[in-house]
Amino acid sequence: MDKVVAELMGALGEKQVLTGDAVHSRGAGIWRSDTIQAKALLRPRSTEQVRQALKICNAHGQSVIAHGGLTGLVESAITAQDDIALSLEAMDKIEEINTVDRTMLVDSGVVLQRIQEAADDAGLLFPLDLGGRGSCTIGGNISTNAGGNRVVRYGMVRDMVLGLEAVLADGTLVSSLSGMIKNNAGYDLKQMFIGSEGSLGVITRAVLRLREKPKSEVTAFVATDEFEKLQQLLKRMDSGLSGRLTAFEVMWNNFYRIVTTPPAKQTPPLAQDYPYYVLIELLGGEQEGDQALMEALLADCLDDGVIVDAVLASSGAQRQELWAMRDDVEQVQRLGAGCTFDVSMRVSHMQAYVDEVNARMGKSFGDYHLITFGHMGDGNLHFYAAVGSYSPEIRHRIEAAVYEPLAAIGGSVSAEHGVGLEKKPWLGICRSPDEIALMQRLKRALDPKGILNPGKIIDVEDIEHDKGKLLSD
């Protein structure tokens, strides 16, 4: 048996260290068909065991890839045969909910949906919500700085974390779990671990910020005939709902058609021939008044021509139907194999950018689909691009069409999904060589042997363990 694995078994106990088929029979990710390749998969039961495991791995220069719910989309949790996977699945306790401080102390292996439900049971709200809620873990959400549908109001995960406990590559514990809203006593260390995809430390526990639970939900679905009017609508809704605009989800015509045309289950609530549609949500304090407010705002927008058609959900069931359209993203698979994207830019650049991507796709492929939708309130667009056939070469050409135009407008190749291996070749589109060099400097400072998720996001050539180059070459 591998010496490192034997040492880990001694320290953690044999049951906490899976090897062989117990590892290789596990799926590599819920969107993937392959299985985990790793010499061992650790299931530590405590922060102390995470420390022991990392100390051992660090001493041996052994690469370690932290695993949450494996719902990521950018190959950030992928392991190779020589890696060790460190799953947080056995650390899944909700340790405390405080309704006065409106905080929750959780282990990083807790599944997001359990956190949402526990908050709800306590009369509070944990606002993070995304498709993977039933499988993804809060540790993974924090490591990737997850976004979702409510960023326009509540921010990303970065804004929901009051305290963090993380273990550095050498086993050092960095713990700040007091859960204060304000703390300017020195550098805000937790920021480094949020969104760094497990490459600077392994997150073991967190204090989450909870919010008062809204007492009303008002959902509208509207159509506009020009992109510029979408921008006006966003401003009007943000201003008119003053603090209560909770989602502003845009759909281009091609997204709307595919999710409201059989075999998709939803029927179209508005005619299918408008260029743009928006799903708007208000979470507020008083159902009747909030519904009236939305109605009045929409009436003004109709009068002024800012929107051309609208429907306001009058029941919970109608509300769910509107959201079901937005959530039925998998309809795009009807178009055959393709690529999903998660890009961001200033809202003022959005229209010209989408036009440019379409022009490049047309030039490059002739016939193509570019299904377009996203969190417009945050400047975040998603695409599904399909061209009738699929190969790594085709994928690269599609990526070029989508990513290259971002350079001129200062957009980002990743709004909320992260970088992992998938977007690493394109990082230079939105990060300067000096920024990447500074990321490398940080990586060297925190993980000098480079054992933590090596090769993801960036390569760091001059550190001891450069697995990354092997994986990405």
Next chain:
Amino acid sequence: MDKVVAELMGALGEKQVLTGDAVHSRGAGIWRSDTIQAKALLRPRSTEQVRQALKICNAHGQSVIAHGGLTGLVESAITAQDDIALSLEAMDKIEEINTVDRTMLVDSGVVLQRIQEAADDAGLLFPLDLGGRGSCTIGGNISTNAGGNRVVRYGMVRDMVLGLEAVLADGTLVSSLSGMIKNNAGYDLKQMFIGSEGSLGVITRAVLRLREKPKSEVTAFVATDEFEKLQQLLKRMDSGLSGRLTAFEVMWNNFYRIVTTPPAKQTPPLAQDYPYYVLIELLGGEQEGDQALMEALLADCLDDGVIVDAVLASSGAQRQELWAMRDDVEQVQRLGAGCTFDVSMRVSHMQAYVDEVNARMGKSFGDYHLITFGHMGDGNLHFYAAVGSYSPEIRHRIEAAVYEPLAAIGGSVSAEHGVGLEKKPWLGICRSPDEIALMQRLKRALDPKGILNPGKIIDVEDIEHDKGKLLSD
């Protein structure tokens, strides 16, 4: 002439390098009576000049202390005779306001109030507001992660910065000014420069996030008879105003009395014998409806005994009078020389903590004043402590009474003011040795010669330039 100064004059031009009386005649801070001690004060006109200056200083191991408006409260911008001050005063342009993206691109030397006014003129809001608004600069606000009265809704400065340009000690430019709300393309480097008090880089420009300007302002002032009811009130207001609660400022009886008793200008809007008072503000969309909402919430709170008295401002003038009480902090000077504090903790620990500090003050000094107020919505308390006489030894004993009880409850010695030199001796109250070691590791990685604001926040003993030890010994 000093060799470094000569070199700087050659690179920046003589007018951009002040020496001698031109430096020593400048005040060291708006709350201080001494003047700037430094071998030179630089006034670079561009980011490129900041880079040149830092390259030269780094080559010589020359300490550099960035200067904004010098309104800080924790001795973070203090210089000694061997230091060079780098003032951003000549970089004071507002470069762009974008009303669609709701962003503003500014040089770091722009005074906060100009930013507020420019946002207002564009029909938008930059929500940061604090007493030093007429003198403090946005670069200083960002370097200290400033807070203020509206954190409960809009967060701290960290939440208002979409992009940052900073220069590292060696002159490396780290620029990310595209101004996106979401960007998960690698490590979020700007977080390191926010709140690190100029010790990791010099901030030169920023993209600020602006908000839609509220159309209503509703201000109430209420009294409660128990601390526990303050907690209930906070939850009720947060829930009832659903996204529109913009300030929740608590005053203990002793603060209220001193700001409503002559020679203070304000007359008491409520009787002076309640134990606690709260200033509550709603910024919303519709004056009449929002006023009615606040009135209804207050009526319910009165009915349920959550509050015992209340007044609702019925005009802009009344609103200003209520805020004038809160802002008239300088009345505390009537109590003689003393110390101001800025601590934070979970709201659920607040009452027992204040009791404990009072007990320690009584035990240590017999007769004392501990004027107590703060941003309760954020768990942030301010004290003014005075005991009839003042000396460094007395100051230390007061600090011990205030800071030591924070250790047991995981509170912070600095909620929003920062650490500087003043709180450095107490940092260990709220940061573990491993956390401080990680801060040192970061400092070494970004500023290996230790030239940037050395000795502030932390000492880093094993780096080349350890001015800090000299200053703090």
